[in-house]
Each structure stands twice: as structure tokens, then as C-alpha cells.
Amino acid sequence: MAELYLTNTFTGQKEVFEPRDAERVTLYVCGPTVYNLAHIGNARPVVAFDMLYRVLRAMYPKVIYARNITDIDDKIIAAARERDEGIEVVTQEFTDKYREDMAQLNTLSPDLEPRATENIVPMLDLITQLVERGHAYAADGHVLFDVTSMPSYGALSGRNLDDMLAGARVEVADYKRSPGDFVLWKPSSQGEPGWESPWGWGRPGWHLECSAMIRAHLGDAIDIHGGGRDLIFPHHENERAQSCCGYGSDFVRYWLHNAYVDMDGEKMSKSLGNVRTVRELLTLYPGEVLRFALLSTHYRSPLNFSGELLDNAKIALNSFYQALRNTVDIEAEDIRPEDTAVFTALLDDLNTPKAIAALHSTCKALNKADAEVAATRKGELLAMGRIMGLLDNDPEQWFTESASNTGLTSDEIEQRIAARIEARLRKDFAAADAVRDELQAAGIELEDGAGGTTWRRT
Template sequence: MSTDTIQLYNSLTGRKEPLKTELPGRVTLYVCGPTVYNFAHIGNARPAVIFDVLARLLRQDYRCVLYARNFTDVDDKINAAAAAEGVPIHTITNRYIKAYHQDMHALGIEAPDLEPRVTEHMPAIIELIQTLIDRGYAYIAEGHVLFDVSSYPAYGALSKRKPDDMLAGARVEVAPYKQSPLDFVLWKPSNADQPGWESPWGWGRPGWHVECSAMIGKHLGKTIDIHGGGQDLIFPHHENEIAQSTCANGVLYCHTWVHNSFVTVDGQKMSKSQGNVRLVRDLLTEASGEAIRLTLLSTHYRNPLDWNDQRLNQSRRTLARWYKALARAEIHQRAAWNDTKPDTQVLAALRDDLNVSRALKRMHELCRLLEQTEANEPKEKAALTFRASASLLGLLQQPAPAALHNLQGNTVENAETKLSPERIEALVRLRQEARQQRNFVRADALRDELAAAGVVIEDTPASRALSPQTHKENSG
């Protein structure tokens, strides 16, 4: 195991912390995967890419990594889709699981160690629910089993919400069988037209929240090291997971909670009503999987990502430049590449809460070093380090000639195109204004845009331009 500790922002404590694991040399990671009733869009792809990078980093530092990402394959939306086609739910779910695998593979995402499906875990789900009933944390009402939120005083710690405040803002109760509007469903009855399973409480199906807790308990243990997912899952999904698992097992559920922020499209929320939902498989007809992946990594995972053509084109240009540098170095020995250690600065950046922006900045520096090296042996060493470092990000995974052909086939712009000095100064000025206004999300986004174009920003006490592609900025 590396002596350099990975630091991650823990949503539960609200601060960046050294990664803590239950067992030395072993780390468990669980990420909430898709509900499979449609094709994956870029909002689904962002956490898949981010946690793929985290898993790659963990495997650098830990002897044993157990990474699970689930499929929710029973859900009301799945039921509706199956009913509309007049087919069983597994026809729908198998179709979209296959499509998801194809899309994620195209983005260079490595398969997790485990991909549990809800429908394969009904005995574990039923056992967990029964434990909560037996211990007085859940109750049966009109064929439903519900978790009693009032029985868990720490409820709301993850989302920073107080139950009393939630009750004060609650709408008119629409489920009279609930003792409190905050209580959530663990099991619900199914009618003759709905999928269901036999249980002590009748024919029915599980509530959404209990599913992940049961799968985690079966495969990863009562306490896991990292739980990941989108920011939209913090409440109620992950909040409810914590409550039911803590009460059922009597131990800490998870050490570190990691959440990625949202994806917008051209500044607008992505939605069907807006007509701006960008499916991964549609984008793959316009751009390479690596270009899409790099675009999804172009902003820090805790900041919102605005998807737009300019950002995607910049990713194409960056990859084209990088692959051209590798092609000139003529590195074809993958075995040597696999035996090469990544650059220490790239590793340090990723160990610092997956600071991909800093890692990409270093990648641009490594590319320039490779371009400027003439002697064969140093050039080969520089190329191997460059590619090994990129592999931590899931990039530069193809032979350079094939990748360049693919990029050109997707109308890549001139890879040597750089931002004009005027554009650099304008972006730096906007970033400085954002920092003065303490709008750090905007400031980080502007810095990411500059970094993606190969422009290095260094925050120092004195502000001065170093070169057309390097800029130091006042940090005051």
C-alpha cells in the first residue's frame, strides 16, 4: 500500500478526510448504478466515469479493491415500460443492461468487480426488513412495511436536514397507513399485473432504499469504506440507507460518502421537457468515447458540469495532440507501458480528492516534455510515463494511429489550435472576478476550461503572465 494517503471529501462530515478502511490493504466501494428502463444519458455516465477513475486510483494504492455497482431492475418505471410493450420486466431490463454495458465500455469504463441486481437478492432484502421489524424500527400497515423514522434520532445527518423541519414543510399526507409523513416504504404490495415476490407480508416488491442496503450487506459487509453516487441521491435515498442499515446492524454503515454534482446542457437542466437529454449512444456517433470521457472529467466531480459543443471540441483537440505526441514517439510495447509507474504529480493530484483538473494540467506538462525530447531513450521513457499516467484517467488506451483516425473521423478540429492571448486574458480576468465574489464554482469551471486547453494557471501572491499558455494569478 502507498504511504501517500488518499483524501476524499466526505459528504457526511462536510470536509476532506484521509480515506479510512475497515481492513488494512483492502477497500470496499459501492456505487448506485442505473435503473434500467432506458438508454444511459450523460448524467448517468458522469458517476460511472468518476468512480471508474477512483477505482483505478484505489487499485494503485491497495492490494485488494472490491468495487460493486448495482442495477435496479425492478421499479415502477420499469413496470410501466414492460406493460406498454406487453413483455416481462426482464425483457426490458436485460435490453438496457446490455446497452449500458456497451455504452460504458465505449467510454473506457472498466467493469466493476460486482454488478448485483435487485431481483437476484429478494431473500436478503426480506431478511433485512424482518430484522428491522423484530428490532422495533419498522411496522406493518395495510400490506406495507415502513421504516419508523422517529426510531432513529440521527436521521438527517447526511443531508443536513432536521426531521422537525422536514415535517413542518411536509405536504398533505397521501398515504394514510403511515404513522408519519417521513416514514418510508420497505415493502409494498403488488397487484396481479405487477411483478412481485412472496414474503411474510404478502405478495409484493421492495421499496427502493432497502435494496442497496441488502446488496451491500450480502457482498461487502455491514460496514463499507466508500459509498458513491450522484448528488441527487443524498436525500432521501442515501439518508434512508444509513437509517435502515445502522438500525439493522447496530454498526456504522459507511466511512466515506462521495457524491458527484449535476450535468447541465448548454446551461440548462437536462430534461425530456427541454428536449436536451443527451444519450451516450447518440454522442458516440458524433465523438469518440475517449473524447466524451475527457469532457465528463473536465470539471471537478463536486462541481456542476455544463455539457456543450465547445467543451467536447476542446477534448477532441487535447486528445489529438496527446496521441500525436505518442505517435511520434512510436511506443507500441504495451507490456512496457503496463510496467511503467504513473507520474508522481498525477498520482498526487488524484489522491487529493480526485483533483482531475490538476492531473490534466500535469498531463499537458508531460505532453510538452514528450514533444520537446529528442533522444530516443529519454523519449521512450517520457512516452511510457505519459501513457501510464493517462491510464489512471482511463485515457490514451488505444494505439495512437487508430485513435487519431477515430478522432479525425469525428471531425476533430486542428489539434494545434490554442486559445488566443486575448481569450486567455479574458478568461483569467473572469476567473479573478469570480474568486473575488467568492463564486468558487464559477472560478473552478473557468480554471478547468483553461486547463483543458493546455493553459496553466498558478495562483501566486503576484499576478503576471508567464507565456501565451502559462499564467500566474494573484491568490489574494
């Protein structure tokens, strides 16, 4: 079997991936906190780890991919209070919308999607273990993890505990023994959601949730834990601390993290007003364009997300679909994705830019191929697209179905083309040109050929 190389955040090295059990590979990725629509930055880890999931499924007989839903959180409580609704109403609405939006990006559904509120018992069990082992303590209705109790705390993020504690600038709650101690369980006030526990009515801390759900649904240890780079500290550092100290083992073999998304060269943030939701962008571009744009840069490199990036992604996909459209009468050879240059590129730490370069090269070869070779090149292009979650649309539909809010339906476009043909037959070329100009202004490109006039959205 070919070797898969992944960059392990914990070691800082690119390593050969060796699962604990090749018959059961486990992948866990931190999912959404469901109180609002997902923005394009939220979508990057979904697409990046969907890419990894596809590669793993091609290599191993069984892959279990879990992505959690955080459905209890202070932000959720605040959103529910603002809307005067129960948190279950808010979380279900945004869970459904999250799933819908991510599906539009051609991402596969995870095998497991555990919810925090359905895993309170495993969380309480983990807290009990940590208290009994001297790694956690109760204070003022809270239960906190004692970071000084773990000698290797900070190893994942590369931070020194003494430096972190000495450099603490935030006001420290008086019930904490140390500024770095973090909450495992917090009290819920009247009217707030909560659960009974040995430490009173309350709810779990954010970091606790993933540790408990990984153990409950995937086992004592997993092969890969993924998420955005912003989660390395404190979320994943604290996850590691809880699990290692509570369960007695280093529970993750490979830590993987994708880099940030910037908007037009600036860090995406609500204060700058440059946050773009996936749902908003889907009104302007097909989901496949968003996916291609997210894959255009290596997952570990910062991604500058812009209109130009999306337009270039659309142009690239148009070229691939045009090659498939031109060879619609040629039956593609059946080729395995694992036998393509794209798969080879993906084995090298999910090198999607190199994979996309292979797509372009194969598309160019297909355009130049004679009938005898075209079947092979077309099969290669389709196989490459399949492993990348691309090129699964019918080429004709890709160019004719609405991909943006141009205001013109397919029927309306066809009517205008018919009117243009009639004008040309009357030799009223000014009227024919006027139709072409109107369609071009609406983002519709016409192509006249021996078989008639075809059109596509640009």
C-alpha cells in the first residue's frame, strides 16, 4: 500500500500515517457551536478533513469519522434569550442549516455526529476521574482542571506552563488556584439549561465535551484529531490534558490543523464586518466553486479568500466541464482514483494545489487527445474529480443551470436565443447582437457552433 504522509502538530514533523488498527481507522474533527450560520472560515476545516476522509476511505476498509455538534454553550444561551426561544429550537435550526450548507460543498456526512447534550453522563464520569486522580478540584460551584498537575501541559501548543502563568494578564477568578486552570463544570443560574451533578446544577465546560465524546463513541484512543489552527490553544491543549490525565493515556496519535482564512487580505472578524457566511456565498456561486477555492491553497497555509479567488475557481471548473462537454459522446475508461496523479499528490500531506495542477494537466491532455486516447484521459479526469469531490455535475447542467442570481431562468435564456436566431435569419444583425449583449451583461456566454448555439453562465 502507498504511504500517506501527514504533518503532526504535536511533533511538528511530516510523518508516515500508521493507524493503531488498519481495520478500523478513527478520525475526530471539532464541529460547530450551533447558534449562528457557518461562515467560510468554519467551512475550511470541513472541506479539508472531508478531503482526508476521502483519502482514508480509499486506503482502508473501515474509517469512522466523527464530527461533534456543540449544542450547549454560553453563546447559544445568549442567542436563545435574545430570540426568546428554547436552546433546543436555536440549536436544531442552526444544526440543520449547517448540514445543508456543508452538503452544498460536496462534503460527505460524518459517520457519527455526537451532540454535547446527549453525552452529559460520559462528561460527568470524566470529571469524577480527574477529581479522584488529583487533577481537578471543586470550588464555588465550579470544577476546574489543575494545569500544574500535568507536567507536559503545553506540549501540543509548544507553550511553557511557567511562562503562561507568569504572563497571565486577565483577571483571575478568586475560586481558581492558578490563572491557567480551566472550567470542567460550571453552575447554571435559574432559567439557564443545566443538569444535576455531584457538584450541583450546572453544565459542562467547552473543552470537556470533545474529550468525553471521543471516549464514548470512538474508544480510549484515536488515530487523528483535526480542527482549525485557532483550536490548538486552549481547546485542544485542554482536551489533551483532560483525556491523558483522566483516562491515563495519550489519546491522539496525530494532531492535524488547518490554517486561517483571511478576507481580501484582512483577518476575518465581526469587528471588521468582513465575515461571509457560506449561505450568503452560495447565492453567488455554486457550492463546487466554494469547495474548489478552499482546496486551492494547502490546508496548512493561510487562505486569502476573495472574489478574485472565487472567479478563478469558477473559470477553472468551467474549463474542466467544457472538456467533459466536448467529449460527451466518448465513454470514459473506468479508472481508480488511487491510480491517478491527484491521489499521489494527496498522499503528500493532502497537497491539493499539486492535485489541482494535475487536474489542469489532464484536462489539457484530454482537449488534445484523439478519439483513441480521449477515453483514457476522460476517465482519468473523472477519477481525479471523484476523489476530490469535484466534477460530479452533468456538464450541460453545469453551464445551463442557475449558478447565480442573474434573474434569468433557463427557459428565458432559451427564448432569447431563439429570438436571436430568428433575427439572424431575417438578417437583422443589430437585433441579434443586442440579444447577445443583453445575455452577456447577465453573465450568459453564447457559443455558436456547427451543432447550433450553446450557452453557459460565466
